[in-house]
Structures are given as C-alpha cells and as structure tokens.
Amino acid sequence: MFEQQLFNGLTLGLIYALIAVGYTMVYGVIELINFAHGEVYMFGAFLCVTIINSLGVPLFPAMVLAMGLCALMGVSIDHIAYKPLRKAPRLAALITAIGVSIFLQNIAMIIWGSRPVPFTRSAVPAAFSEQAFALGSVSVSGLQLFIYLFTTAMMIGLTLIINKTKVGTAMRALAQNATAAALMGINVNRVIAFTFALGSSLGAAAGILVAMYYNTMSATMGYNAGVKAFAAAVLGGIGSVPGAMLGGVVLGVAETLGAGYVSSQYRDGLGYAVMIAVILLRPSGLLGKSVGQKA
C-alpha cells in the first residue's frame, strides 16, 4: 500500500515538476508569477487531442506538435501582454497575468466547451494501460513508466540547456543581473522569449500526460494544476530549477500519501500544509537562495 502510493505520488509529482519549472524559469528572468502558465498547460492537452481527432495524427507527433504550438503561445503571451509592462510596477504585470489566465480559460470554453472531455483512447498505445512491471505489491502501468521516463528525459534536457548552452547561460546571467546582461549585448527580450518557449512546451507536455493519466481534460484544469505547480516552485525555492523539480516531486508524493492515509478529501490541503511547513522553516524554499539575496 505505502509503496504503491509512493509510486503514484511520484507520477503526479513529476508532472507537477514539469509545470513548476515553467513558473520558476519565468520568475527567474522577469520576476513575474505567470498565472497564465496553467492555461498553457490546459491548451497543451486540448490541442493534442484536437490534432489527433481532426487531423488523424498519431499520439507522439501530436504531442510534439502541441508542445510546439504552446511554445509559440507562451512567446505570444509574453510579447503581447507582458513585454509592454517590462518597466511598469510589478503589480501591473501580475494583474495582467491573472487577466490573461481568465481570458485563455474563456477562449478554451468557447472552442471546446465547458464540460470535461475524455482523452482519445484509440490513440493511446494499449501498453500504456497494461502493467509494465511489478515490484512486490507495487504495480506500475505502462503510462506511469512512460511518465517517469519522459519527464526525467525532459528534466535532463532542460538542465543541459540551462547549464551547458550559450542561451542557457544567458538565461542565468539575465536572472542574476539584467542590466549587466544587456551590457554584454544579450538581447534580453529574445532570451525571455526563449524562456517562455521552453517553459510553455514543458507545461503543455504535462497537460497532455495528465489528460492521458486521468482520461479527462477541462477548460478549468489549468487553475488547480497551476496553483499546485506554483506551490511546488515556491516549495523548492522560486527561481531555482532543480528546486522546482524537487518541489514538484515532494508535493506530489505528500499529496498522494496524505490522500491515502488521512483522507482524500484533504488531499489538496495536505499538499499546501507541506509547502507552508517548509516555507516556515526555510523561507527561501528547499533549494532557494537565502532570503535577501536577489534571484
């Protein structure tokens, strides 16, 4: 029982982590909590299913296509809504982000309706719903295994981009000192756009995985997941990418164990309780820089 919950929690946690890195990267470069990130995640799921259903594209190419479209969407959101507010007070951009989030939710309702929609079963490989392996009493499905492998590959890829490439180094430089980054000739807006593209495509992937995992999606699904992933980013230390990964996993596991052992009614509350406890003990989050030091 415990072990099974742990593996289920890990599935959820890795997905939270995939969303949380998007929050934390954007926060790192422009100090904005991008509330619209949850909606990009939701669009990922809907776009993927729409591509499968109306164009007959198989699952994996559809997934890649949806991730690409969401990357474009993230870049557009930044360009249209946030970029004009770069020098405005922080609160203006924050309120705009909430506005964008509500706007996108409503657009989704107009396009796909306000009722939950199932994932296209026929597009999902049969192996995903079968047991992939068993460890004692623990049973892991093909989809769970896929989620473990896929999210891990994405995290490794992301870590390599951030730490080993020129544009990744520029992202870190920008997060540490925007004026100095500009003085190096770094095109700051282009690096910010790249950050949105990366975060949004990972968020979209998470949306697709969740929709497959629970076999349902809705126009409002981004709200809850967005808040959870944001909590995960804060838990890990906002601005820290490894922190967001760890925060996501901790939150997912805590929530699932809580739901299993205490009550599933308190599932969300337990996740937040863990976050609050960590923040009280370590205000900068698990892997965050100490408070007072700028991101």
Added chain:
Amino acid sequence: MLSMTDIHTYYGSIHALKGVTLTVNQGEIVTLIGANGAGKTTSLMSVSGVTQPKQGKIVFLGEDITKMTTEKIVAKGITQVPEGRMIFPRLTVRENLLMGAYLRNDKDGVKADEEKVYELFPKMRERMKQHGGTLSGGEQQMLAIGRALMARPKLLLLDEPSLGLAPIVVENIFEIIQRINREGTTILLVEQNAQMALHIAHRGYVLETGAVTLEGPAKDLLENPKVRSAYLGLD
C-alpha cells in the same frame, strides 16, 4: 571616435543630463570626473543605449548610435564595465568571461582572447571554475574588465573601477587600464578618484549636475585651482 553632443537624459521627470557634450579620440584615455550624482553613470548608460537620451546626438565612428539598442552598440565596438562591477555572482569566472563574448561567433578568436584575459589577470585562470560571487572586490573588478575585453571593444567605458577598493588594488587596476590602452583600446574612464584618473588620462571633463563645466588636457586640469580644491582636496 565618439562624440556626445548636447545629450539630455531623463529618469521619469528627473532631468539627469542637461546637455552633455564631449568627445573621445581614437587611442585616448579620456576621464569624466565629478561628484556623486553629477550624471557620470547616466552619461555612460546613454552611450550604451541603456537609458535613451531624449535630446542630442551620439556618434561613434561616423555613425549615429543615439537610438540604437544596446545589442547593436556592443556589436559596433563599445563595451561598458558598469559601476559596482555587476559580475554574474552565480556564474563561474569562465562563464562570466564567455558572456562578455556573447555576440561573437569566432570560436578561435574568443578562445585566444580568453587566454589574453588570463595573461592580464592570472588570478582569473586560478579561479576559472569558481563562482564570480566568491571573488574579492578587486578580483571582481578584474573579472568585470576581463569580461568586457572578451567583446574585443574598440572603445571601453569604465565606470568607477576604483570604487571600494584598497589603494594598492586601485594602483594595479589603473596600471592595467593603461596597458589595455597602450595595446590599442580607447578608453572613457569615469571616476570620483580624480587624482588617479587625471594622472593616467590624456584629457578630462568635469561634470557638475548634468553638464560639463570644465575640460582640457589632464595635466591642465590637475593644476586648475577649481579642480584642485573641489576634486583633489588640495590648496
């Protein structure tokens, strides 16, 4: 090489530069001295395109750069070592240097220039893998200068490189600035330490509340009674 003509720059309603005019000729070290708040940093930021002037013209190598983006200005050959050094604290020394070469694609040239920086500042080679934030103040200043050199600038803007450093470290930094100049880089040096700056500069400008009030060969300024009493604390 560089000319600023009647530059007016604002921060919101604050009129920080009220018609700054100065020129820097190829091969020179020109210093801009003045009290805290006179507008020295704003002058350099206006050249770098970080704060856009509302009025006036900045020409570099015959080209109007007044409205260019910082990216273009750096690409044209003007690099700034900002006040307070502004190194990237959680990038390694080497990553800091490579960010200085951000716009360059000539891998071999970048490699060669990295080697030159290590020759100029042997400490940087030793600390290559350390985070910039772990360096001492003087080392951070060296890193900031090295990082700027990685862009292979034609004109180097230096904003108070002596700020907060021990006298012996300042001497060392100023020697290096002279060496960089001898090796062919033109320098515009902003300083509150007027004594040191005027000793290594060819010419100087005195900035007061956003406008140039005195200018001339550095030797003359060193003997100017006004400069001696207001900026050198002499007579």
